[in-house]
Amino acid sequence: MQLVEFLYYLPIIYLIIINIVAFFAMWWDKRKASQHEWRVAEATLLLLGLLGGALGIISGMYRLRHKTQKRLFQAFAIIGLIVSLIIYWIVVTQYI
Numbered sequence: 001m002q003l004v005e006f007l008y009y010l011p012i013i014y015l016i017i018i019n020i021v022a023f024f025a026m027w028w029d030k031r032k033a034s035q036h037e038w039r040v041a042e043a044t045l046l047l048l049g050l051l052g053g054a055l056g057i058i059s060g061m062y063r064l065r066h067k068t069q070k071r072l073f074q075a076f077a078i079i080g081l082i083v084s085l086i087i088y089w090i091v092v093t094q095y096i
Helices: 003-034 042-063 069-093
Strands: none
Touching: 003 042, 003 069, 042 069
């Protein structure tokens, strides 16, 4: 693969990686919560959502049943989803 081709796919690779990292951060936080240990800060989880990983955060919320009762967290996750959708739209329109 040439450098130009790699750079072409770099935003898509970034979005895939950030969503995987966000989902595993939710999983790690859930695991630590069940063990009554130090957890991942909510600000870190929300930042991952705002950086494009909102699908990972939201899927982690409902797949793992984690932070689904915290309305403020849900609101910020939705804001992160809107920001992520804007990022996805920019990436998709760049490749069409």
